[in-house]
Amino acid sequence: MQPKLSSEVSCRDGEKAGNVSQSGEQDCGKNGTVEEVETKTPSGPRITKEFLKEHCKRNQLYLTPSLNDTLYLHFKGFTVIEALEEYTGLRCLWLECNGIKKIEKLQNQTELRCLFIHQNLIHTLENLEPLTKLATLNVSNNYIKVIQNISCLSELSTLQISNNALESVSDVQELSHCPSISVLDLSHNRLNDPEILTVLEKMPNLRVLNLMGNSVIKKIPNYRKSVIVRLKVLTYLDDRPVFPKERACAEAWAVGGLEGERKEREVWQTRERKKLEDSLDSLRLIKENALKQRHAREKQEDNGISEPIEDQNVSNEDLKQTEQEEKESKDLPDLDDPDTVDIETAPRVFRPIIEVISGSSSDSEPEDTSPEFSLFGKVPTKNTSIRDASLIFTKQGAAEMDPKADDEQRMTEGKPKKCLIEELD
Numbered sequence: 001m002q003p004k005l006s007s008e009v010s011c012r013d014g015e016k017a018g019n020v021s022q023s024g025e026q027d028c029g030k031n032g033t034v035e036e037v038e039t040k041t042p043s044g045p046r047i048t049k050e051f052l053k054e055h056c057k058r059n060q061l062y063l064t065p066s067l068n069d070t071l072y073l074h075f076k077g078f079t080v081i082e083a084l085e086e087y088t089g090l091r092c093l094w095l096e097c098n099g100i101k102k103i104e105k106l107q108n109q110t111e112l113r114c115l116f117i118h119q120n121l122i123h124t125l126e127n128l129e130p131l132t133k134l135a136t137l138n139v140s141n142n143y144i145k146v147i148q149n150i151s152c153l154s155e156l157s158t159l160q161i162s163n164n165a166l167e168s169v170s171d172v173q174e175l176s177h178c179p180s181i182s183v184l185d186l187s188h189n190r191l192n193d194p195e196i197l198t199v200l201e202k203m204p205n206l207r208v209l210n211l212m213g214n215s216v217i218k219k220i221p222n223y224r225k226s227v228i229v230r231l232k233v234l235t236y237l238d239d240r241p242v243f244p245k246e247r248a249c250a251e252a253w254a255v256g257g258l259e260g261e262r263k264e265r266e267v268w269q270t271r272e273r274k275k276l277e278d279s280l281d282s283l284r285l286i287k288e289n290a291l292k293q294r295h296a297r298e299k300q301e302d303n304g305i306s307e308p309i310e311d312q313n314v315s316n317e318d319l320k321q322t323e324q325e326e327k328e329s330k331d332l333p334d335l336d337d338p339d340t341v342d343i344e345t346a347p348r349v350f351r352p353i354i355e356v357i358s359g360s361s362s363d364s365e366p367e368d369t370s371p372e373f374s375l376f377g378k379v380p381t382k383n384t385s386i387r388d389a390s391l392i393f394t395k396q397g398a399a400e401m402d403p404k405a406d407d408e409q410r411m412t413e414g415k416p417k418k419c420l421i422e423e424l425d
Contacts, residue, residue, distance in 0.1 A: 043079070044077050044078070044079055044099065045076055045077045045078055046078065046080065046082065046083075047073065047078055047080070047081065047082050047083045047084070048082075048083050049083050049086075051083075052065070052071075052083060052084075052087075055073075056068065059072065065086035065087045065088075066086060066087065066088050066089045067089060068087060068089060068090065069089055069090060069091040069092065069111075070090070070091065070092045070093075070094075071084075071087060071090055071092075071093055071094065072094045073093070073094060073095050073098070074094045074095060074096035074097055074098065074116070075096070075097045075098070076098055077098060077099060078095070078098045078099065078100060079098070079099040079100060079101065080100065080101075080102075080104075081095065081100060081102075081103070081104055081105050081106065082105055084105060084106065084108065084109065085105075085108050086108075087108070087109070088108050088109070088110070088111070089111060090109050090111065090112055091111055091112060091113045091114065092112075092113060092114040092116075093106075093109065093112060093114070093115055093116070093117075094116050095115075095116065095117045095120070096116050096117070096118055096119055096120075096138075097118075097119040097120070098119075098120055099120065099121055100117065100120040100121060100122065101120070101121045101122060101123070102122065102124075102126070102127075103117065103122060103124075103125065103126055103127050103128065104126075104127050105127075106127065106128075106130060106131060107127075107130045108130075109130070109131065110130055110131070110132065110133065111133060112131050112133065112134055113133060113134060113135045113136065114134075114135065114136040115131070115134060115136070115137050115138070116136075116138045117138065117139055117142075118138045118139060118140040118141050118142065118160070119140070119141040119142075120141075120142055121142065121143065122139060122142040122143065122144060123142070123143045123144060123145070124144065124146075124148070125139065125144060125146075125147065125148055125149050125150060126148075126149050127149075128149055128150060128152065128153060129149075129152050131153065132152070132153070132154065132155070133155055134153050134155065134156055135155050135156060135157050135158065136156075136157070136158040136160075137150070137153070137156060137158070137159055137160070138158075138160040139160070139161050139164070140160050140161060140162045140163050140164070140185070141162070141163045141164075142163075142164055143164065143165055144161060144164040144165060144166070145164070145165045145166065145167070145171060146166075146170075146171050146174075147161065147166065147171060147172050147173075147174040147175060148174050149174075150174060150178060151174060151177040151178055153178070153180075154180060155180060156178060156180055156181055157180055157181060157182050157183060157205075158181070158182070158183040159178075159181055159183070159184055159185070160183075160185040161185065161186060161189075162185045162186065162187040162188050162189065162210070162213075163187075163188045163189070164189055165189065165190060166186065166189040166190060166191055167189070167190040167191065167192065168191075168192075168193055169193045169195045169196055169198070169199060171191075172186070172191070172196060172199055173199060175199055175200070175202075175203060176199050176202040176203070178203065179202075179203060179204055179205060180205060181203055181205065181206060182205045182206060182207045182208065183207070183208040184200075184203070184206060184208065184209055184210070185210045186209075186210060186211055186214065187210045187211060187212045187213045187214070187238075188212070188213030188214070189213070189214055190214070190215075191211070191214040191215070191216045192214070192215045192216050192219065193216060193219075194216055194219050194220045196216060197220070197226070197227065197230055197231075200230075200231060201230055201231065204233070205233065206231060206233065206234065207233055207234060207235045207236065208234075208235065208236040209227070209231065209234060209236070209237055209238075210237075210238055211227075211238060212238050212239065222253075224237060224238075224250075225250040225253055225254070228242055228246065228247055228250040229250050229251060229253075229254045245265075245268045248264055248268065249261050249264050249265050249268070252264035
């Protein structure tokens with residue numbers, strides 16, 4: 001009878017091989033005995049061809065592996081990089097936040113530009129030689145103690161290696177052999193030696209540097225000024241940019257101390273003030289010109305056609321129209337002089353005859369009740385009745401209006417007393 005297997009067995013490397021079932025399906029030996037384990041199968045999710053095919057289908061990627069240029073494999077719990085041999089066209093590979101312990105099996109990804117493998121369990125930078133076109137490498141939040149094996153990446157421009165275990169100058173010495181790096185993130189490591197600046201000075205294209213979270217910052221006197229002076233092309237340090245004014249003041253400080261920095265700062269302030277004043281003057285001049293043009297336009301609109309035509313912006317068609325109107329006005333017949341018009345030959349006009357008839361007889365009206373002046377003219381006030389006055393007015397008005405008014409007036413005297421309005425024939 002064979003002895004009962006224990007739930008945990010030890011293998012050659014001293015690690016636990018895992019739980020072994022009593023049925024013998026996962027035994028390390030063939031006959032129920034524990035033997036040396038030559039290979040160790042990774043536990044947890046794995047990157048397989050079937051998984052990748054389903055993953056591409058779910059994310060609307062190409063089912064043909066070589067046509068895909070981006071692959072998102074982050075937050076999956078993978079521990080090993082595998083099954084990527086057919087994905088030869090990848091340019092961006094996301095392996096963030098998994099349990100990967102080693103960079104491997106990327107020899108077919110020669111077109112890769114960006115590799116995001118941060119927040120994993122990587123201890124060593126290795127197997128990067130095939131990635132000759134790699135431009136961005138993010139290995140932050142891992143367990144890397146030494147920067148190595150990256151000098152072969154001739155096109156590497158961005159290296160993010162924050163939150164790792166870098167400590168001494170020797171740990172970052174490899175950076176001096178990477179002249180193409182322009183963005184370097186070394187924040188939140190264990191760097192404590194000010195001599196690290198000697199390594200960074202050998203990086204001619206370094207423009208962005210982050211050293212926050214390292215104790216070396218406190219050990220470098222006048223940290224920001226010193227770093228700016230020693231790194232000639234630096235444009236961004238830690239959490240804020242390096243402006244030309246700050247660089248000029250830092251260089252003046254390096255030459256003349258605080259007094260040199262003060263003088264340089266005054267020069268820059270004067271220059272900035274002059275620039276601001278020039279801008280305000282230019283703005284004021286623009287405003288004045290606009291007001292002048294506005295006043296000139298309003299004046300031209302007020303003057304209208306009184307201005308000389310040559311001073312106005314008049315088209316040829318407008319000129320022709322003006323000339324035509326002047327010609328037509330000359331062709332119009334002259335009006336007759338009213339003093340020279342013959343009354344007999346003049347066309348007859350309709351003129352009303354107004355007769356005022358009193359309701360009572362002239363004997364019953366007092367002689368002094370009529371006003372001396374009437375609205376229609378001068379009327380006698382004595383020995384003249386209202387009827388007579390009205391007849392006088394009627395005869396005088398008719399005579400003035402028309403020569404034949406006397407004849408018409410005689411015809412109206414014999415008619416009954418009423419208000420009469422007739423029209424002359």
